[in-house]
Amino acid sequence: MISAFEGINLYTKDTAALAAFYSAVLGIPVPFEGFGNSDGAKIGFAGGLPGIIIWDEHKWDKLTTGVVNLVFSCSSLDETYAELKARGLDCEPPVTMEYGGREMNFKDPDGNSITLLEGAY
Numbered sequence: 001m002i003s004a005f006e007g008i009n010l011y012t013k014d015t016a017a018l019a020a021f022y023s024a025v026l027g028i029p030v031p032f033e034g035f036g037n038s039d040g041a042k043i044g045f046a047g048g049l050p051g052i053i054i055w056d057e058h059k060w061d062k063l064t065t066g067v068v069n070l071v072f073s074c075s076s077l078d079e080t081y082a083e084l085k086a087r088g089l090d091c092e093p094p095v096t097m098e099y100g101g102r103e104m105n106f107k108d109p110d111g112n113s114i115t116l117l118e119g120a121y
Contacts, residue, residue, distance in 0.1 A: 008052050028043045077103075
């Protein structure tokens with residue numbers, strides 16, 4: 001039976017560029033780059049924890065279907081917003097949601113939706 005959640009697969013035309021966006025712009029570590037020629041990379045906060053696995057869609061086919069929205073937590077959305085704007089990210093300021101948490105939404109270079117969250121659900 002299922003024993004653990006490993007991660008989410010994203011398929012892209014440029015694995016190195018998408019991994020660099022998550023690493024250089026958003027500051028998320030890349031604990032694994034493998035299979036040579038940037039065929040795959042895992043972004044996450046530790047190698048043994050779930051993460052986002054990025055694959056070269058030319059080699060591995062594009063298997064993603066449906067809508068993807070990646071959600072990350074942060075301690076201060078205002079500070080994160082200012083830092084991301086300084087890094088050149090085109091995004092709108094955070095907003096307070098009706099459930100009480102604060103969110104900031106934008107897209108990665110491949111069009112996948114990203115939500116940054118401050119506060120619990």
